[in-house]
Amino acid sequence: MTVWDVRWVATTGSTNADVAAGARDGAAEGFVVVADHQSAGRGRLDRRWEAPPGTSLAMSFLLRPDDVPGARWPWLPLLAGVAVTEAVERAAGASAVLKWPNDVLLAAGAGDVVGKLAGILTERVETERGPAAVVGIGLNVSQTPEQLPPGAASLAATGVEPTALFDAVADRLAAWYGSWRAAGGDLMPSLAAAYRDRCDTIGREVRAELPDGAAVDGRATGVDDSGRLVVDTGAGTVVVGAGDVVHLRPR
Template sequence: MWHVTRVAETASTNADVAELARNAAPEGTVLVADHQTAGRGRLDRTWDTPAGTSLTVSFLLRPADVPPARWPWLPLVVGVAVADAVHHVTGISAALKWPNDVLVGDRKLAGILVETVDSADGPAVVAGVGLNVTQGMDQLPAGGISLASAGADVGRDDVLEALGMCLEERYTSWRLAGGDPAAELADAYRHRCATLRRRVRAELPGGAVVEGRAADVDPAGRLVIDTADGPVVVGAGDVVHLRAVTEPDRPSR
């Protein structure tokens, strides 16, 4: 279902595909850049890597047959597809940090940015992935990892092919279910999600903090945190930072 265009350099593949969406580009439009000079993460955080070392790609999706209330699951759909693809080509078991990071161990391998775009053909979704492929550890930011530094000898085209295959499979299944994640997708996400069952601290806009154990992901793709005062539900758009925290000391008996 994908129609891939490659460019040597661009500021942001997500911005470019969003503009294509506004100009009636069809679902399945894909843009891959060898070098992205102004990549963005969630909350407009910047993301940059040396040219030719990462897979930077954006996919145009038009899930018109899925209720918009279920679209917040799309970053999770993409995350599962990325983890599937990494395992397919390398054998590495990547984990997912809610809502939009892919990890190997506790280090970040990939980031995901999913954005909604208004267009003449109705709302669309741009799903961007930035995945570290060939960088050495000296080329990575603190806390980062690449497939090469994790021991995998694989090229960007191999990862792109696997990602396209895995995303098509997961996205098609999600659409056929009307966006309902209750069965296969939700189980696949929970199985891969390193955030669940850990004690976390969610920092919210305005300085509010929610701390407790990450218990589940609800039907809307939000994180359920069990706190001392009961469950609290937070969406990706509500969270400025989400961090694992050390378990409190328990008194000895």
């Protein structure tokens, strides 16, 4: 299991940027930066991610899966999503589901979604020691409804402590990452089943909006071995990768 070397700070610009800089400076796998507040947080496609100081956790983990083919690396954010849902359940006693490719949603039971609880951003970093992955997770902890943007949710009602939440995330991420890496990045039945069971996107009618303005409409039926969403359009099956999608919306 990965041993984490954690640096916890009150505030920083971006934990992903901090860990990426550490990776380029030769930091070993397991280097982690956790912040109670970040002033220049980013989500996928460079979207801004902001929260009032002291109300959220921003954490970034340095991984060096250099023995795993690059084609399997897109499973890292999905694997991290499974880890976060498990951590939320264990530490806060709350239910969470996944929206492909990188969102964690707070659930109210019976399939109802309250709002976005966390976002995951995984970035590949080239270093002298070889390529590395920075897995960033932004998790809403104690924001009040007035402090949350539309469509978002937090764990404020659970009273969970940030340290307990981080410990749970770190534990579950280490467990899933260790198993995935030991399997050479192959899609393990246990990981595939865990993701399928927790992914709210699978089984829904969706529209995947692409950078060129085109869109793919259909029913999401699963995720393939490379972490791409499989969509049944009615006229055939189309797979779309996270890097190819600007927005994924329900229909």
